[in-house]
Amino acid sequence: xxxxxxxxxxxxxxxxxxxxxxxxxxxxxxxxxxxxxxxxxxxxxxxxxxxxxxxxxxxxxxxxxxxxxxxxxxxxxxxxxxxxxxxxxxxxxxxxxxxxxxxxxxxxx
Amino acid sequence: xxxxxxxxxxxxxxxxxxxxxxxxxxxxxxxxxxxxxxxxxxxxxxxxxxxxxxxxxxxxxxxxxxxxxxxxxxxxxxxxxxxxxxxxxxxxxxxxxxxxxxxxxxxxxxxxxxxxxx
Numbered sequence: 223x224x225x226x227x228x229x230x231x232x233x234x235x236x237x238x239x240x241x242x243x244x245x246x247x248x249x250x251x252x253x254x255x256x257x258x259x260x261x262x263x264x265x266x267x268x269x270x271x272x273x274x275x276x277x278x279x280x281x282x283x284x285x286x287x288x289x290x291x292x293x294x295x296x297x298x299x300x301x302x303x304x305x306x307x308x309x310x311x312x313x314x315x316x317x318x319x320x321x322x323x324x325x326x327x328x329x330x331x
Numbered sequence: 332x333x334x335x336x337x338x339x340x341x342x343x344x345x346x347x348x349x350x351x352x353x354x355x356x357x358x359x360x361x362x363x364x365x366x367x368x369x370x371x372x373x374x375x376x377x378x379x380x381x382x383x384x385x386x387x388x389x390x391x392x393x394x395x396x397x398x399x400x401x402x403x404x405x406x407x408x409x410x411x412x413x414x415x416x417x418x419x420x421x422x423x424x425x426x427x428x429x430x431x432x433x434x435x436x437x438x439x440x441x442x443x444x445x446x447x448x449x
Contacts, residue, residue: 315434325378
């Protein structure tokens with residue numbers, strides 16, 4: 223079993239770029255896909271990245287995902303930040319079942 | 332376009348059984364293309380995967396809850412259900428059903444709040 227660790231919160235200004243990390247505690251980050259979900263207050267999560275770096279249709283190309291085997295982590299990069307990007311973001315991977323990170327609160331101020 | 336809708340009692344007494352149903356439209360739960368999961372989120376906390384169902388009848392569960400969780404299906408209604416036994420206040424949460432491939436949950440329902448209280 224492994225855990226996914228995310229920063230509790232990040233903040234950045236509109237128009238800037240933010241990177242949210244997700245570190246896998248054991249086993250290789252490349253062993254299983256990583257997904258990223260956005261959850262706005264009072265709403266259900268929606269997928270912004272799947273299979274490490276793929277965007278569902280309708281998700282702007284300001285959102286991108288990557289994997290870094292040297293740090294055993296995945297990252298979600300959001301460029302050209304907008305106030306509407308303010309939300310909680312969760313990474314998720316697989317260990318015979320779905321494993322979620324603790325979530326990162328993104329503040330755009 | 333697939334849609335999922337959770338339904339069930341919003342209030343359950345401690346030690347009783349929580350029962351929820353997910354009704355699926357726009358896809359068949361027995362198509363064999365996807366896994367159908369239950370995920371919950373206590374107020375102000377993160378997401379926890381509970382378990383899932385596959386069209387072949389295969390199910391698997393979060394080991395931390397396996398002794399209390401059962402997921403079943405009603406293919407005639409295109410629904411799948413969650414039962415969680417012996418609930419406590421710690422089981423109070425928003426419960427989501429979701430569809431996804433083997434390693435993910437890409438389409439989610441809107442969620443339903445369940446409170447455990449006497």
